[in-house]
Amino acid sequence: MYIFIVNPTAGDGRALRVFKNIQNDPLFHKISCRTFFTKHKAHGEELAKQLVEMYPDKITSFIVVGGDGTYHEVLNGLKSYSTIPLAFIPAGSGNDFARGISSKLKGVRLFKKVVSSSCYRPYWGGVYRTDRRKKHHSRLFANSIGFGFDAEVVRRSNQASYKKWLNKIHIGSLSYVVALLECLFRYQPRTLTITQDGVTTTHKNVWMLTICIHGYYGGGMKIIPNSKMNEHNFSVLLLKNISRWKILGLFLTVFWGGHQHFKEISITEAVQVDFSANQPIAYQVDGQSGLCESCHVNKEIKSRSVFQYDK
Numbered sequence: 001m002y003i004f005i006v007n008p009t010a011g012d013g014r015a016l017r018v019f020k021n022i023q024n025d026p027l028f029h030k031i032s033c034r035t036f037f038t039k040h041k042a043h044g045e046e047l048a049k050q051l052v053e054m055y056p057d058k059i060t061s062f063i064v065v066g067g068d069g070t071y072h073e074v075l076n077g078l079k080s081y082s083t084i085p086l087a088f089i090p091a092g093s094g095n096d097f098a099r100g101i102s103s104k105l106k107g108v109r110l111f112k113k114v115v116s117s118s119c120y121r122p123y124w125g126g127v128y129r130t131d132r133r134k135k136h137h138s139r140l141f142a143n144s145i146g147f148g149f150d151a152e153v154v155r156r157s158n159q160a161s162y163k164k165w166l167n168k169i170h171i172g173s174l175s176y177v178v179a180l181l182e183c184l185f186r187y188q189p190r191t192l193t194i195t196q197d198g199v200t201t202t203h204k205n206v207w208m209l210t211i212c213i214h215g216y217y218g219g220g221m222k223i224i225p226n227s228k229m230n231e232h233n234f235s236v237l238l239l240k241n242i243s244r245w246k247i248l249g250l251f252l253t254v255f256w257g258g259h260q261h262f263k264e265i266s267i268t269e270a271v272q273v274d275f276s277a278n279q280p281i282a283y284q285v286d287g288q289s290g291l292c293e294s295c296h297v298n299k300e301i302k303s304r305s306v307f308q309y310d311k
């Protein structure tokens with residue numbers, strides 16, 4: 001049995017339209033499936049957890065129709081069930097996970113491939129635990145986790161009252177531009193003590209620390225241009241000692257990878273990253289935001305089967 005988890009609000013309603021097209025396809029009526037619509041934040045996680053506990057041996061695959069946030073929730077609902085296959089039909093506003101796995105098909109064409117082929121490949125997600133969570137309360141991520149300026153922009157935009165209004169007139173992404181300009185003048189860089197694979201260093205005036213499974217983030221920005229996804233390593237980007245105006249240049253050049261030549265950026269690889277900050281720091285994980293003072297990040301030990309059709 002296939003389980004569809006659909007976030008009808010993702011992509012300003014695009015996910016609902018995509019799902020309706022799938023529902024109208026004759027193949028949909030030939031497969032055994034059940035569909036669940038998310039009704040509120042974190043509902044995708046609750047649904048996935050309940051369903052996998054209810055039907056542990058009957059599920060062929062979860063099929064997520066939505067954006068990165070919905071995929072992140074379903075992934076976390078399946079945290080203790082690494083053998084359950086997962087497929088993602090991108091219909092959000094960002095969809096970086098689809099870019100990360102080089103999925104070119106969309107909508108009905110992708111749905112047909114998911115139910116008629118067996119292109120499931122191993123995917124090693126990330127595990128993170130902030131100081132605000134107890135030891136056994138680690139969570140998973142599918143794309144990246146970032147700390148600092150960019151996360152503050154996401155956090156501010158998610159909390160802003162103007163985002164609701166901009167979403168209503170379908171220019172929700174403009175809320176990030178407004179938040180970016182707000183943060184540009186107000187953000188205070190942090191001092192971070194970072195331990196990467198056992199080596200500890202302290203960095204002053206840090207604007208961003210971003211830990212990526214693949215190169216894409218923020219809705220199509222290629223933050224780590226040459227990132228090669230693999231089972232062991234993350235790509236780690238550190239941005240420090242940069243002027244406020246140059247930050248603007250960074251967010252313009254990131255679309256074609258020009259930012260990687262900035263002397264203020266270093267990109268390294270690591271299996272495990274720990275850090276602590278001198279004061280609370282914003283984080284964004286798969287586009288969802290929060291606050292912490294320290295965090296531990298490593299890769300999932302067991303891989304998951306994720307539908308990856310990149311032809």
Ligand SMILES: Nc1ncnc2c1ncn2[C@@H]1O[C@H](COP(=O)(O)OP(=O)(O)OP(=O)(O)O)[C@@H](O)[C@H]1O
Nearest residue numbers: 010011038039041042067068069070092093094095
């Ligand atoms: N019925 C609902 N009403 C409001 N919010 C919802 C509902 N269902 C899920 N959500 C929340 O919507 C948020 C955004 O979803 P999602 O990330 O999938 O879409 P998106 O923001 O359009 O896409 P992307 O993250 O790829 O840019 C998630 O945090 C999820 O918890």
